[in-house]
Amino acid sequence: MSDALPYDTHRLRELAGEIIVNVRELSALGWTPATSSNFSRRLDERHAAITVSGRDKGRLTEADIMVVDWDGQAAGSDHRPSAETLLHTQLYRRFPEIGCVLHTHSPTQTIASRLYAGAGHVHLEGYELLKAFAGNTTHEVAIDVPVFPNTQDMPTLAAQVDALLDKQCMWGYLIDGHGLYAWGGDMAEARRHLEAFEFLLGCELELRKLAPRH
Numbered sequence: 326m327s328d329a330l331p332y333d334t335h336r337l338r339e340l341a342g343e344i345i346v347n348v349r350e351l352s353a354l355g356w357t358p359a360t361s362s363n364f365s366r367r368l369d370e371r372h373a374a375i376t377v378s379g380r381d382k383g384r385l386t387e388a389d390i391m392v393v394d395w396d397g398q399a400a401g402s403d404h405r406p407s408a409e410t411l412l413h414t415q416l417y418r419r420f421p422e423i424g425c426v427l428h429t430h431s432p433t434q435t436i437a438s439r440l441y442a443g444a445g446h447v448h449l450e451g452y453e454l455l456k457a458f459a460g461n462t463t464h465e466v467a468i469d470v471p472v473f474p475n476t477q478d479m480p481t482l483a484a485q486v487d488a489l490l491d492k493q494c495m496w497g498y499l500i501d502g503h504g505l506y507a508w509g510g511d512m513a514e515a516r517r518h519l520e521a522f523e524f525l526l527g528c529e530l531e532l533r534k535l536a537p538r539h
């Protein structure tokens with residue numbers, strides 16, 4: 326740990342490299358249009374590495390990754406952290422086992438959020454890919470992916486997420502007209518969950534086209 330900074334700068338560089346490589350791949354899929362989306366990794370028991378606000382997520386460099394504490398305050402940086410930092414830090418603060426939070430704006434995620442906002446959730450059942458979510462060992466499970474109203478008021482949205490986490494175990498949620506949050510113990514698990522959500526939401530959208538009463 327450096328004298329000046331309250332975190333391990335070597336570990337920060339490792340995590341930044343991992344974020345950059347993974348986000349470039351997600352961006353190439355078209356899941357981070359314009360400067361949307363944000364990404365983070367747990368750095369230690371009170372800090373996370375997170376993307377700087379407003380950056381092109383397909384072209385991240387080390388300078389685009391900064392450190393925040395659990396209150397969302399920048400640590401050792403003059404940059405502005407993601408506008409949605411609180412949605413990341415609330416998960417790290419609450420669940421020590423969470424190590425990675427990924428937020429994307431793919432067309433599938435955004436369209437699904439619009440279609441299911443009225444219902445308040447997307448019901449996923451009958452899919453083998455439900456086993457991609459940690460803890461599921463069979464396709465004979467069902468999950469409801471929550472859809473929260475969109476807002477620029479992050480403390481309010483974070484409080485709504487927190488209230489639902491009191492009642493329900495989940496690996497992600499949608500925000501209406503906005504996108505998807507997904508998380509996991511590390512980058513690999515969070516990506517697996519993100520990709521599973523994307524695939525399953527895509528199936529639901531296709532089914533609605535092919536079988537409108539589905």
Ligand SMILES: CSC[C@@H](O)[C@@H](O)C(=O)COP(=O)(O)O
Pocket residue numbers: 359360361362363376377378379380406407408409428
């Ligand atoms: C470019 S509009 C998208 C933003 O408002 C936001 O939703 C987003 O995902 C990225 O915000 P950022 O502050 O760069 O982390």
Ligand SMILES: [Zn+2]
Pocket residue numbers: 361362363409428430503504
């Ligand atoms: Zn967003």
